[in-house]
Amino acid sequence: MIRFLDLKKQYHQLKSEIDKAIQTVIGETAFIGGRFVKSFEEDFAKYLKANHCVGVANGTDALEIAIKALELPYQSEIIVPANSFIASAEAVTNSGHKVVFCDCDYANYTLDLEDLKKRITSKTRAVMAVHLYGHPVDMGSLLEITSEYNLRVIEDCAQAHGAEYKTQKVGTFGDVATFSFYPGKNLGAYGDAGAIVTQSQELAIKCRMIANHGRMAKYDHLFEGRNSRLDGMQAAILSVKLRYIDQWNEKRRYIASLYHQGLEKCAELSLMKVEEWATPVFHIYPIRTKLRDQLKEHLKQHHIETGIHYPISLPKLKAYSDLGEIDNKMKANAYDKELLSLPMGEHLEDNQVQEVIHSVVNFFQEGVT
Numbered sequence: 001m002i003r004f005l006d007l008k009k010q011y012h013q014l015k016s017e018i019d020k021a022i023q024t025v026i027g028e029t030a031f032i033g034g035r036f037v038k039s040f041e042e043d044f045a046k047y048l049k050a051n052h053c054v055g056v057a058n059g060t061d062a063l064e065i066a067i068k069a070l071e072l073p074y075q076s077e078i079i080v081p082a083n084s085f086i087a088s089a090e091a092v093t094n095s096g097h098k099v100v101f102c103d104c105d106y107a108n109y110t111l112d113l114e115d116l117k118k119r120i121t122s123k124t125r126a127v128m129a130v131h132l133y134g135h136p137v138d139m140g141s142l143l144e145i146t147s148e149y150n151l152r153v154i155e156d157c158a159q160a161h162g163a164e165y166k167t168q169k170v171g172t173f174g175d176v177a178t179f180s181f182y183p184g185k186n187l188g189a190y191g192d193a194g195a196i197v198t199q200s201q202e203l204a205i206k207c208r209m210i211a212n213h214g215r216m217a218k219y220d221h222l223f224e225g226r227n228s229r230l231d232g233m234q235a236a237i238l239s240v241k242l243r244y245i246d247q248w249n250e251k252r253r254y255i256a257s258l259y260h261q262g263l264e265k266c267a268e269l270s271l272m273k274v275e276e277w278a279t280p281v282f283h284i285y286p287i288r289t290k291l292r293d294q295l296k297e298h299l300k301q302h303h304i305e306t307g308i309h310y311p312i313s314l315p316k317l318k319a320y321s322d323l324g325e326i327d328n329k330m331k332a333n334a335y336d337k338e339l340l341s342l343p344m345g346e347h348l349e350d351n352q353v354q355e356v357i358h359s360v361v362n363f364f365q366e367g368v369t
């Protein structure tokens with residue numbers, strides 16, 4: 001079986017370090033807050049070359065808290081890509097604002113900036129820049145647009161730990177950025193975890209307060225916040241795994257290059273384009289084909305696990321039916337039927353990647369069975 005993701009294999013490779021980290025946290029009963037959280041926040045900020053990092057309970061909370069900290073007028077419009085995980089949009093609604101969907105690029109799958117310009121109105125206050133699949137958004141061009149219209153930028157880096165736009169890591173371009181450490185992400189905890197990253201001390205303090213009941217010191221609550229904290233055990237595990245992230249991302253880029261070489265001649269397939277200014281981290285390796293469902297079934301028959309990210313574009317979800325008519329001209333509203341995610345991760349061996357390539361190529365050569 002060629003696994004889409006293999007967290008067990010990863011654990012067994014790091015077992016002694018991880019077990020020791022967990023034991024230390026338990027030994028010190030440093031469950032909430034404490035030195036392990038502080039040390040991970042510092043290390044992660046340093047890794048990104050960001051000024052501040054605030055650990056929170058998960059990536060969805062990170063987005064919601066980050067948006068709240070921006071203190072935008074109630075019901076501001078925030079532009080969100082049509083192809084993403086629902087959390088990118090959910091956080092907008094849950095923090096009292098209005099989602100406005102924007103189309104995504106055919107080739108690199110991030111925000112289609114020409115379409116984005118058309119979605120800006122007098123009520124638009126921010127853009128959610130999702131570095132989808134680990135490919136960075138064209139931040140240079142996006143920031144030109146957002147500064148012209150005086151919009152804030154939230155970077156959703158849940159799939160892009162370590163990805164770079166022109167040698168600068170994503171998460172350091174916008175007003176505020178968020179990360180998820182959901183177990184399956186490129187940097188994953190052993191449960192839910194997330195972080196907010198910003199260059200602004202004021203925003204960092206605000207986010208930390210919102211995430212901890214609006215308090216400055218114990219029982220001194222300046223406003224109502226919530227409970228969304230990163231716990232010590234997750235922080236200690238993440239500190240161990242942070243030492244491997246570059247090596248794992250490098251392996252993902254290598255696997256992506258093998259896929260690209262092996263599949264680029266397949267006329268029936270659209271492969272992801274890596275822009276020349278991008279260093280992606282391939283959280284997902286997406287391909288597109290009109291025969292998606294048949295190919296998925298074929299690979300399953302050959303014991304190859306695949307995924308779909310995402311099978312229904314956000315504007316087409318029932319959850320967003322109140323936003324009005326679905327824009328059928330949006331590319332992202334059509335290519336959701338064609339997307340397929342191939343196995344990707346540091347767990348894959350070269351021969352397994354070749355087997356996936358072989359199986360995909362065979363499917364198109366032999367025709368649909």
Ligand SMILES: *Cc1c(COP(=O)(O)O)cnc(C)c1O
Binds near residue numbers: 088
């Ligand atoms: C995973 C993910 C999130 C949410 O993170 P959680 O930690 O699961 O809450 C948000 N945005 C994107 C793009 C994601 O992939």
